[in-house]
Amino acid sequence: MVKRFFSAMGREIRGLHEAAYVLAIFALLSSVLALFRDKLLAYTFGASHSLDIYYAAFRVPDFIFALIGSLVSASILLPFFIDSFGHSHEEGKSFSDAIFTSFFVVVIFISIIIFFIAPWFVPFILPGFAHDPALPQLISAMRIMLLSPIFLALSNLFSSLTQMRHRFLVYALSPVMYNLGIILGVFLLYRWIGLSGLAVGVAIGAFLHMGIQIPFLSHERLLPRFTTNLQWSKIKHILLTAFPRTLTLSANELAEFIFISMASLLTAGSISIFNLAFNLQSVPLALIGVSYSSAVFPTLSRLIYEKNTDAFLQKMITAARHIVFWSMPITILFIVLRAQIVRVILGAGKFDWNDTRMTAAMLALFIISTVGQSLIVLFVRAFYAEGKTAKPLLINVISACTIIILGFVLIHAFDHILLFRFFIESLLRVDGQSGTNALMLPLAYSIGVILNTVLHWVTFEKSYKGFSKPVLETLFHSFSAAVIAGFIAFLGLRVFALVFPLEKVWGIFMQGFCSGLLGLSTGAIVLILLKNTEIAEVWRTLHSKIWKVKVPPAEVERL
Numbered sequence: 195m196v197k198r199f200f201s202a203m204g205r206e207i208r209g210l211h212e213a214a215y216v217l218a219i220f221a222l223l224s225s226v227l228a229l230f231r232d233k234l235l236a237y238t239f240g241a242s243h244s245l246d247i248y249y250a251a252f253r254v255p256d257f258i259f260a261l262i263g264s265l266v267s268a269s270i271l272l273p274f275f276i277d278s279f280g281h282s283h284e285e286g287k288s289f290s291d292a293i294f295t296s297f298f299v300v301v302i303f304i305s306i307i308i309f310f311i312a313p314w315f316v317p318f319i320l321p322g323f324a325h326d327p328a329l330p331q332l333i334s335a336m337r338i339m340l341l342s343p344i345f346l347a348l349s350n351l352f353s354s355l356t357q358m359r360h361r362f363l364v365y366a367l368s369p370v371m372y373n374l375g376i377i378l379g380v381f382l383l384y385r386w387i388g389l390s391g392l393a394v395g396v397a398i399g400a401f402l403h404m405g406i407q408i409p410f411l412s413h414e415r416l417l418p419r420f421t422t423n424l425q426w427s428k429i430k431h432i433l434l435t436a437f438p439r440t441l442t443l444s445a446n447e448l449a450e451f452i453f454i455s456m457a458s459l460l461t462a463g464s465i466s467i468f469n470l471a472f473n474l475q476s477v478p479l480a481l482i483g484v485s486y487s488s489a490v491f492p493t494l495s496r497l498i499y500e501k502n503t504d505a506f507l508q509k510m511i512t513a514a515r516h517i518v519f520w521s522m523p524i525t526i527l528f529i530v531l532r533a534q535i536v537r538v539i540l541g542a543g544k545f546d547w548n549d550t551r552m553t554a555a556m557l558a559l560f561i562i563s564t565v566g567q568s569l570i571v572l573f574v575r576a577f578y579a580e581g582k583t584a585k586p587l588l589i590n591v592i593s594a595c596t597i598i599i600l601g602f603v604l605i606h607a608f609d610h611i612l613l614f615r616f617f618i619e620s621l622l623r624v625d626g627q628s629g630t631n632a633l634m635l636p637l638a639y640s641i642g643v644i645l646n647t648v649l650h651w652v653t654f655e656k657s658y659k660g661f662s663k664p665v666l667e668t669l670f671h672s673f674s675a676a677v678i679a680g681f682i683a684f685l686g687l688r689v690f691a692l693v694f695p696l697e698k699v700w701g702i703f704m705q706g707f708c709s710g711l712l713g714l715s716t717g718a719i720v721l722i723l724l725k726n727t728e729i730a731e732v733w734r735t736l737h738s739k740i741w742k743v744k745v746p747p748a749e750v751e752r753l
Contacts, residue, residue, distance in 0.1 A: 225477040227373035229539050232473055234380040240544030241463035241470070241552070247328055248392055249469045250320050251335035253454050254308060255396075259343035260447035261440055262301045271354040272495050274432060280499075287416070292425040293432070294351060294418030301347045305340045312337055319451070322458025331389050338393035342400035349404035355416045356407055368403045369480075375399025438583035442574070445587075445594035449642070452598050453635045456605070461629030467549065468635060470540060471556035475564060478528070482520045483568025486513045487575045494579035506579075507658045513572055514661070515668040519728035521565040522672035523717050526680035527710050528561040530687070534706030538699060548627060555622035556636045563640035566647035573650035589649045597642030604634035671726045675717040683713030 239245035271293065279286030308315070312333045317324035323332055349368060379395010387394070411417040457464040490513045497506040528535065532554040541550050574586045608615050608631045618633060619625045655662050686709030694701035694708075721729045 222481055224369040224373055225480055227370060227377060228473060229477070231373055231377050231380060232470055233540055233542070234377065236470065236540040236545035236549070237543030238380070238384070239466070240546065241466040241549040242544065243328070243462045244389070245466040246458070246462065246464070247323070247332045248335065248389060249465050250323065250454060250458065251332050251339055251389075251393060252396075253319070253451055254312075254316070254336055255339040255343050257444070257447050257451055258301070258304060258308065258340070259346050260444050262297065262304060262343060262347050271351065271432070272492060274428075275354055276492075276495055276499060283415070288421070288423065289425060289428060290351075290355065290416070290418045291421040292423060292429060294348070295420050296424050296429055297347065297351070298344075298420075301344050305344060309337050309340055320455055320458050322455075322460075335389050335393040338390060339396050341397040345397070345400035345404045349400075349407065351418065352404060352407040352411055355411055367406050371402035371406045372399040375402050435581060435583055438587035442583070442587045442590040445591045449594040449597040449639075453601055453639070456601060457632060457635065460632050463549070464629055464632040467552050467556055468632065471553050471560055471636065474535065474539070474553075474557050475528070475560035478521060478524045478561075478564050479567050479571075482517055482524070483564075483571045486517050486568075487571040489513075490572070491575045491579060494576055498579050498581075503658075506576075507661060510572070510576055510654075510658070511661060511664050514569060514665045515728055516731075517568045517572060518565060518665060518668050519672050519726075521568050522669070523676040523679055523714065525561055525564045526676040527683055527713055528564075529558050530680045530683045530713070531706045531710055532557050532561075534687075534702050534709075538703045538706065541699070541702075551624050552627055552629070552632075555624045555630075555633055558622060559633060559636035559640055563643035563647075566643045569647050570643070570650055573654055576654065585653055586650070589646060589653065592649065593642045593646035596645055597638050600638035600641055601635055604638050605631050608634050668726075668728055671721060671724050671728075674724070675720040675726075678720050679713035679717030681713075682716040683709045686710075686712045 235245060235248070239248075275286060275290065278289040316333050316336065317329065320332075323329050326332075353368065375398035376392075376395045378398060379392045383391030383394050385391070408417060453468065454465055457468050490509055493509055494506060497503075497509065533550065536554040536557060537550050540553065541547075577583065577586050608618065615630070618637075619627070619630055622633065624630050624633070651662070687705060690705040690708050694704045696702055696705065718729065
């Protein structure tokens with residue numbers, strides 16, 4: 195049974211849509227578990243000071259992972275592995291051993307330093323907790339979570355090898371295991387050892403994220419080992435290539451870090467609501483943007499290696515069109531159905547109606563940048579496939595600076611311009627709520643992301659003429675269908691409110707589900723009438739490939 199499971203996980207998938215859909219299926223499973231995780235947290239704590247501490251403890255480990263884990267990510271290492279293993283298995287294995295050894299030592303060293311300076315470091319970066327009696331708990335939880343960047347950095351390295359072989363099932367299962375570990379911490383360990391139990395769950399999840407890939411790598415003789423032959427010239431080359439990417443991710447992580455720091459000074463529960471809403475808006479990003487970008491990246495790297503720029507451009511156009519096709523209607527429907535989504539997923543226990551209203555408002559402000567976030571992932575992967583890491587760095591630094599500045603400016607404007615405050619609170623239906631100035635954080639984030647998307651798009655179009663026209667055509671079709679779908683869904687909410695009991699969770703679910711289904715059906719009809727290319731391609735893929743394609747068994751192949 196176990197052998198069959200790992201054999202299935204090791205199967206090879208090469209088609210773009212098939213790989214993207216497989217990744218999306220597992221991303222959906224992971225997202226369901228992540229939402230269940232958040233449901234447990236919301237039920238147990240509500241948007242409270244305790245949950246603020248848990249989320250705040252994540253920030254330093256996440257930042258370390260952005261600094262170190264990005265150096266060994268698939269988007270950096272995959273082209274190098276394709277080149278090294280393309281010469282011989284022995285050369286590639288020697289290279290992966292050197293990468294494993296050097297970066298393992300680095301991440302351990304940094305984590306140990308942070309562990310010891312935490313009592314002086316944490317109050318500085320999270321000023322809202324500087325004089326909080328719960329500060330020792332926060333520091334203790336953060337120290338335990340320092341294990342997560344170690345395991346996740348190694349998992350990044352391992353995933354480069356699994357994606358190189360097109361073993362997307364192994365790669366896709368990793369985040370599922372990560373969320374299972376966190377759920378274990380919330381559901382079981384918290385009852386035993388309190389907040390530290392939640393942190394232990396995070397560490398266990400990170401270990402499982404890495405560990406699920408080990409059987410396949412071991413079977414394929416790809417599992418890295420410690421070595422004294424560190425190949426400094428190649429590592430130096432990787433560092434020079436990866437350094438801009440690390441700064442790119444660090445810029446985005448720094449923006450989120452500063453937002454959490456700002457939120458620690460706002461009303462209690464602001465950090466919790468920010469994170470819960472951010473996690474909800476990350477679901478379509480994981481299902482669409484990350485799935486398509488991950489599926490196409492090995493092919494993009496190979497096409498650049500083969501200097502086949504025409505095929506490279508066509509793959510980019512195809513991926514971008516389908517990202518837009520799927521993202522746009524989901525964005526509109528999330529905005530229309532935001533209250534139903536939040537109430538059904540999070541609304542129980544200590545997570546009351548006021549928490550629901552604020553989280554729904556934040557979700558609406560986050561979700562308007564979903565299309566942009568998904569396209570940014572694709573553009574960045576494309577630039578990395580070419581080895582052009584400086585362009586995404588500059589663009590992301592500009593975007594991160596914009597986000598941070600806008601965060602301060604918008605909060606100041608919200609607190610001092612009553613008309614602006616009244617407009618935002620009325621638009622998002624949070625009149626009379628406390629702590630509504632926290633809504634300026636997701637608004638600043640989305641504006642910065644949209645700017646980021648435009649800059650990436652324009653930069654890519656300058657290098658590859660002809661990219662924009664077919665993608666903009668899809669954008670027009672998808673936006674038109676999405677607006678109509680959203681309007682029909684909005685009307686459906688009014689109708690189904692008379693049918694289902696809204697004082698019950700199942701009634702709210704059915705109201706949102708039926709309205710969303712009605713909207714999506716209408717949108718699909720509009721796309722068919724517009725003779726949209728993507729909906730026809732989706733149908734062909736689902737009808738003739740997903741359940742009919744014969745997937746070859748795992749075997750060692752060279753690209």
